[in-house]
Amino acid sequence: MSYASIMVSLDLGSGSGERTRVAAQLAEHFQARLIGVAAREMDYPRGYAETSVLGLEATEEIRDAALADVAEVETAFRLAVGSGRPIEWRSNLTDPEIFLEEQSRAADLVVLGRRGGQDLSDPRLAVNAGRALMGLGRPVLMVPPGVDHLSLKRVVVAWKNTLQTRRAISDAMPLLKVAQQVQVVRITTDEDDEDLEDVVRYLGLHGVNASAFRKSQNGASVALALEEAAKAFDASLIVSGAYGHNRLREWFFGGVTRALLNHCSVCCLMSH
Structure with a gap:
């Protein structure tokens, strides 16, 4: 593809x-x-x-x-x-x-x-x-404002086992294959990384050089934690599913998608 x-x-x-x-x-x-x-x-x-x-x-x-x-x-x-x-x-x-x-x-x-x-x-x-x-x-x-070039060297995949995230990975596959390194990041306190490793192996079957990384929120929002993980990895792109919850709920209470769209300083590829 x-x-x-x-x-x-x-x-x-x-x-x-x-x-x-x-x-x-x-x-x-x-x-x-x-x-x-x-x-x-x-x-x-x-x-x-x-x-x-x-x-x-x-x-x-x-x-x-x-x-x-x-x-x-x-x-x-x-x-x-x-x-x-x-x-x-x-x-x-x-x-x-x-x-x-x-x-x-x-x-x-x-x-x-x-x-x-x-x-x-x-x-x-x-x-x-x-x-x-x-x-x-x-x-x-x-x-985001101020960005006029997209480095294809490093990419972060914001992993959550939802249909939107699975679709986003498929949609981003051309970019993931080009990237030198891909980090699959899950923002969680859960110690079980079985699904995270499954995604890394799946990407490997497509020729993607991927690794797993679990990051704690540490009191920050999920969106901010993702942005911090991307910057720490020196990634120029975050791949994420969009609006896993009802969009009206996200509008009233806030959500990861809304925060990434409105505030993230890193390019984001999203699928719904």
Whole structure:
């Protein structure tokens, strides 16, 4: 298995160029098609629409502004990729999350980004990573702000014996095979490592150089403990299942997926 088609979701935020370069790096490594995607929903005044005669001039201005935004994103995408690489661009004036969900049919992997703390970009182009994870049916690579390169040397697999984690390992297999070292990490107080060793042996059958590591939370959240383990291992990627609990429960009470999406400084490949 490899990645034959990689899609990157873009907006006017400062991180778009960074995640484009990550996606382009992966596309080059796997000789995959690279697709840039952006959409912007037009913000008509309440009570107006394109068919409103009274507001025709206003709606045309709104439409032109939306088209200009999408064109600006496309220009930035092409500049970030550079010349000499075949790429594809897809855009529309519609809800960006719905559009990405529709277009993900053409991708093996979808690259998303998190808005930076000082990012004042237009949210009408932005995609919510949590909702995307639930709706795409594709693995998602979350690229945090400030990251424009993904080293493929070391990878951490956040192990929990759930269908989401098992799916994430399968979805990440092309990257795991490329990595020089993979550490299968379980954040637990349980002394039984039988399933952890099973995963290491399974990865070994696929040619992955993997080892097992059990880490205690030590009072920290699971997400923070995972990030600490990744940094201690000098890993540039965490592979994890997403939303093992009901997503509404995670929204109210917090959860590993939400914390990784919102705060982790390491790239995360997630599957639901």
